[in-house]
Amino acid sequence: MNKPLHPDKLEDVCAIMCSTYEIPVYYMDAARKVVFASLPPGESTAAAPERLSELTTDGSPASLPIIHTARTLENYIEVRLEDEGEYAGSLIAGPSIYSVIPEDTLDGIAKDWMVRDKEALRQRYGRFPVIPQKRLLQASALLYYLVYGRRIDIVDVLLANRSIETLFRMGENVDLEVSDRLNNSSLHHDWLYERQLMQLVKEGKPDQLAQEMTLGIKTEGMGTLSKRSHLRSLKNLSVAGISIATRAAMEGGLHPEIAYTMSDLYIQQIEELQDPDEVDKATKQALIEFAERVGKSSEEQVSSAVAECKRYIFNHLYGELSLETLAGLVHMNPSYLSRLFKKETGKPLTDYIQWKRVEEAKKLLTLTASSLSDIYSRLNFNDQSYFTKVFKKYAGVTPKQYRNGLRSEKDRADEHEAAGKPLS
Known part of the structure; x- marks a missing residue:
């Protein structure tokens, strides 16, 4: 990760975000104390939410913006400041709401929180700027860019926030929990x-x-x-x-x-x-x-057996994977499956499994503060030395270097291609 701006420059960043989105923006130091704030007209420091310090109770750095949603529906963007691998403070923009709070929702909030003065509650939400989710994601990406000078995609921000939430809640595979399952629906039309x-x-x-x-x-x-x-x-x-x-x-x-x-x-x-x-x-x-x-x-056409193996590998990166297991899955001789897989994908099956686990490790290194020992053990590598060797084989750098922002030329090209940006 790039080094963040000097604290003297952060005040300018707060002012830019505040004037652009008409939202309060606070700079908190590593001790979670508000150093300064940029506030829209009519706001005062007294209106700063008491929960600001609570938003950063986990002091571990994050490589992407975090969007906190309070139980009372207001949203806060947090960009954490990391200096030499240590938590150095946070910029927090908020509160805002996704849309005007409907009357029935106000009734529910008043009931849940035993608020008697519903008009005061309505006025409270009326003071919050309305920033829909997509625009809030764009705002978080802009704040991150102003601090670190690196462009990020809003889809990555959304998926990272969902993945981080899932990891700390479940401790399981990020991608397997990335989306809520939808029930089958049918349309009554032609x-x-x-x-x-x-x-x-x-x-x-x-x-x-x-x-x-x-x-x-x-x-x-x-x-x-x-x-x-x-x-x-x-x-x-x-x-x-x-x-x-x-x-x-x-x-x-x-x-x-x-x-x-x-x-x-x-x-x-x-x-x-x-x-x-x-x-x-x-x-x-x-x-x-x-x-x-x-x-x-569909540009990469493979046989049904190889496709089934790839799906199984994807869903079991955190479990045991072997050639024998996959061969049994598709009812093939292990040697024949190994030859077929290499012919259709260009990679031996065991190499493909290692490569996919390294790709998963990249996500954990980027999106979480999990230790290297936790990551390699969860992904079924025998020890840190072997994990580092395999990781460097496919990523071009060590896991520690990757976490600190160093990328191979191929990784940089892939990241820019995914974001739809030219590689400078």
């Missing part, structure tokens, strides 16, 4: 039209899909999924459509974890929208991206 769209998703044909949806997704015959709100009904239909597209994409070869994560992100985006036309656009965009992803994943 089945043939739905089938046509989903077939294009499954076949990975985004251009044809976009052409089919030029006149808008057909809504006649779909039924009403909310009698109280037309917008709510459209959102429900959109969620159902994305759920079906998720299944179609997986049938087309897209990895389930990628498909579920995309589904989750788009549904969260749609829940924030207040314009029916925007819901329609977001739904189209979701289906087209599913088709694009399927198309890209």
Whole structure:
């Protein structure tokens, strides 16, 4: 990770964020004391939330912004400052809320927290700036860039926050917990039209899909999924459509974890929208991206046996993996499976397993403060020396160097390609 700005410059960063997003921004030192704050007009330091210091109770550094959501629905961005591997303080921007708090939600909050003065509660939320989730993620990426001078993608921020939360809550595989499972849904409308769209998703044909949806997704015959709100009904239909597209994409070869994560992100985006036309656009965009992803994943065609092995490896990186186990899974002779796997992927099966575990270790080194011994033992490496040797073989640097921000040229190129940015 790059060295953060000098504390003297952090005050300017706070002022920039405050004026851009009309949100309070605080600089706290390593002792979790507020050093200074930039506040919107009308705010005062007395209005600073008492829970500011509680947001940083875990002093371990983080390589990406953290978004804290309080039980009372307000959000705070935290960018932790790390100097020579040590926690050096935090910049915290907040509070904000994703959307105007509905009346029934206010009733629930008042009841939960035994607040008698509901008008005071309404005024309290009225003072918070409304910053939808996507814009809050963009704000967190901007704050991080201003502090460290490194561009990051908002999807990485969202997934990292979800992964960090899961790791510290469950202590299990980040990617296996990356998305909440969606229940199967069905749409009450023209089945043939739905089938046509989903077939294009499954076949990975985004251009044809976009052409089919030029006149808008057909809504006649779909039924009403909310009698109280037309917008709510459209959102429900959109969620159902994305759920079906998720299944179609997986049938087309897209990895389930990628498909579920995309589904989750788009549904969260749609829940924030207040314009029916925007819901329609977001739904189209979701289906087209599913088709694009399927198309890209299908470029590397492998046999069903090799695909099944790759899925099993992905889901069992934290468990025992052996050639014999995989051969039994696909009912093949181990030697034949080994030759087939290398022929179709270019990597011997054992090398592929090591490579995938190194890729997983990279995520843990980047997104968590877990020790090297914890990481290599969880990923079934025998000892730290062997883990370091294997990691350097595939990453080009040692685990410690990788955690400190050193990347090989290939890793840097891959990161920039994933973020859609040229390598400078």
